Structure formats: structure tokens, C-alpha cells
Amino acid sequence: MTDNQGRTIDYLRISVTDRCNLRCVYCMPEEGTENIPHDRIMTYDEILRVCRILAEHGLEKIKITGGEPLVRKDVVWLIKELKKIPGIINVTITTNGVLLKEQYEALIEAGIDAITVSLDTLDPEIYRQITRRDELSHVLEGIRYAAEQGKVRLKINCVPVLGTKKQGILELMEHIRQYDIDLRFIEMMPIGLGKQFHFVSEDVLRRLIEDTYGEMTLYCEKRGNGPCRYYDVPGFTGKIGFISAMSHKFCHECNRVRLTADGFLKTCLQYDCGVALKPALSEGISDDKLWKMMEEAILHKPQAHHFEEEKGAAEDEERGMSQIGG
Numbered sequence: 641m642t643d644n645q646g647r648t649i650d651y652l653r654i655s656v657t658d659r660c661n662l663r664c665v666y667c668m669p670e671e672g673t674e675n676i677p678h679d680r681i682m683t684y685d686e687i688l689r690v691c692r693i694l695a696e697h698g699l700e701k702i703k704i705t706g707g708e709p710l711v712r713k714d715v716v717w718l719i720k721e722l723k724k725i726p727g728i729i730n731v732t733i734t735t736n737g738v739l740l741k742e743q744y745e746a747l748i749e750a751g752i753d754a755i756t757v758s759l760d761t762l763d764p765e766i767y768r769q770i771t772r773r774d775e776l777s778h779v780l781e782g783i784r785y786a787a788e789q790g791k792v793r794l795k796i797n798c799v800p801v802l803g804t805k806k807q808g809i810l811e812l813m814e815h816i817r818q819y820d821i822d823l824r825f826i827e828m829m830p831i832g833l834g835k836q837f838h839f840v841s842e843d844v845l846r847r848l849i850e851d852t853y854g855e856m857t858l859y860c861e862k863r864g865n866g867p868c869r870y871y872d873v874p875g876f877t878g879k880i881g882f883i884s885a886m887s888h889k890f891c892h893e894c895n896r897v898r899l900t901a902d903g904f905l906k907t908c909l910q911y912d913c914g915v916a917l918k919p920a921l922s923e924g925i926s927d928d929k930l931w932k933m934m935e936e937a938i939l940h941k942p943q944a945h946h947f948e949e950e951k952g953a954a955e956d957e958e959r960g961m962s963q964i965g966g
Contacts, residue, residue: 641697641935643938647893647894648698649941651866652898652899655706656704656709656718657709658673659708661738662708664771665769669833680918686917687718688718688721693930694934695727701732703732704732706735709734710735716749719731720749720750730753732754732755733754733755734758736757737759737779737782738782740786744789752792753793754794755793756795756796757779757795758798759796762812766802766806766807770802787821796812796816796821796824798826799827799828800828800839800845804844809848822878823878825845825880826883827840827842827885829909829910846882849873858871885909897937903916903918903919905937905938907938907942911945
């Protein structure tokens with residue numbers, strides 16, 4: 641699949657639910673959001689059908705997200721079925737880690753290729769401040785268990801939303817230093833509640849890391865499915881990565897689209913652009929017509945985001961990250 645910029649689109653991020661067991665300050669309000677009614681949520685059969693059609697046209701990699709994907713019943717069954725689709729070579733999941741330990745073995749049995757855990761701090765009080773929940777011990781237990789098992793690659797995503805010192809970025813690095821875990825820093829993007837926070841740039845983080853651990857060396861081999869740039873850091877088993885959509889814009893190499901929990905094929909994170917698939921699926925659309933709908937949306941994937949511009953556009957996305965998938 642290619643878009644009108646000549647970019648190869650081979651990566652789909654699927655939000656299987658808008659529900660979550662945390663209330664992170666940059667993602668959801670404390671009282672939560674109005675959940676999508678169950679009859680408007682994509683069924684697993686509908687998700688599989690969309691993926692089979694896309695795989696026939698070049699889809700290779702799938703990321704399962706939410707909300708929190710592990711709160712949806714039988715999500716490991718979906719992963720197992722996705723792995724069976726001809727052409728799909730990689731299925732991964734991003735989770736907040738609260739339920740990771742209890743579902744880890746089921747994920748492995750389903751054939752998951754990698755697990756990413758979102759974790760912004762090791763400080764229990766700061767964790768409660770960010771997530772509005774007291775689940776840090778469960779998350780760390782899940783990470784420790786997954787690291788010790790070592791059956792698939794494990795990554796941690798960290799958003800420095802409150803600053804490097806307050807969140808204890810160096811303490812987080814030191815905690816994972818002994819494990820074969822990749823730690824990735826993600827710049828905050830002005831989506832939904834994230835608009836109220838300033839992002840910490842990659843350059844600031846790199847200076848902090850190099851002042852502490854020494855010069856970082858760019859890791860040039862393929863490490864993941866998306867835009868992350870990885871580095872070797874002296875003394876670390878895993879890699880340190882940066883997903884820097886704000887300070888190091890990578891739209892020219894974007895290879896992904898998103899499928900929201902209510903079946904909207906979203907072609908750019910910033911804009912409310914794409915096509916609603918759920919109504920067509922409910923009406924019994926043919927595979928050929930469904931592909932034409934998706935092909936048209938992918939073809940017109942926007943050239944780039946413009947988050948750096950102070951004034952938004954009329955077509956900007958108004959929903960939060962929990963509603964559109966990370």
C-alpha cells in the first residue's frame with residue numbers, strides 16, 4: 641500500500657477498546673470519558689476481516705493498543721488469530737502493565753512478538769499524580785517477570801510530562817540497566833489533554849543521558865516497526881530510543897495508519913481524517929468495496945502534521961488519545 645506521497649503503509653495500530661484502568665493526566669480526565677457503546681465497538685471478527693483485506697495489499701505489522709488493551713476480554717485470542725493471517729509478520733502490544741504479569745503467559749502462547757509497557761516514573765507519589773491510581777507495584781512486578789522470562793522483546797515507553805528531574809528519568813534508566821529492555825522516550829504531542837503540557841525535547845534528554853553515562857552511539861540496525869531511533873549507551877544491555885515527533889519530525893517516513901475502537905481508519909494522528917468502516921461492515925459491504933474505501937483513505941493520508949504551529953486547523957482531531965488509540 642502506498643499513499644499519495646509515495647510512502648509505503650505496512651503498519652496498523654489497532655485500538656481494541658477505549659476503556660482503561662488508569663486515568664493518566666495527559667490521556668483521560670479523572671472521571672474518565674463517556675465510553676463507546678458496546679454495539680459500536682469493532683468486533684474481533686470485523687477487526688480480523690479488515691486486517692485480512694489490508695494484508696492482501698501489503699499490511700505486515702500490527703500493534704494492539706487501547707485504552708488499555710488487556711482489559712478487553714479475550715484479546716489474546718484476537719492476537720492469536722491475527723498471527724494466522726497470511727502476510728502478517730509481526731504483532732505487538734502496548735500496555736500500561738497493570739495486568740501484564742497475570743496475562744504474560746497467555747500473550748506468549750498467542751504468539752505476541754514484542755511487549756511495550758508505558759511507564760513514566762518509578763516514584764510512587766509521582767506515579768499516582770500522573771495516573772491517578774496506585775498500581776505502580778503491579779506494573780513493576782509485571783516488567784520484572786517479563787524481563788526474567790525473556791521470551792519476547794520488552795520495551796518501556798516513557799513520556800517526560802512533568803520534567804526529567806521530577807519524574808526521575810535517570811532513576812528509571814538505572815532501574816532497567818541490568819535488563820535487556822529498550823527504554824524509549826516519547827515527546828508529548830498536543831492531542832486532547834496533552835495540549836496542556838510542554839514536551840521535553842530529545843536534545844534535552846540526550847544531553848542529560850550523555851552527561852551521566854557517556855556518549856551515545858546510533859544503532860543503525862532495524863529495531864522496531866515505527867519511527868523510533870535507537871542508541872547504544874555505555875553500560876546498558878538494552879537500547880535507549882527516541883520517538884520525537886515534535887523536535888525531529890518524521891512524517892516523511894510515516895508507515896502507519898490507525899484503526900479506532902469504533903472502526904474509524906485514521907490516517908494521521910493530528911487530523912480527523914480517514915474513513916468510518918464500522919457502518920459499512922454492519923451493512924454487509926463486500927471485501928472489494930471495503931478495500932476501495934480503505935485504499936482511498938490511505939491514498940490521501942496527509943503529508944505531515946503541523947503540531948508546531950500555534951494555530952490549529954478546522955480538521956484537527958478533537959478526541960483524546962484514549963479514544964483514538966496511541
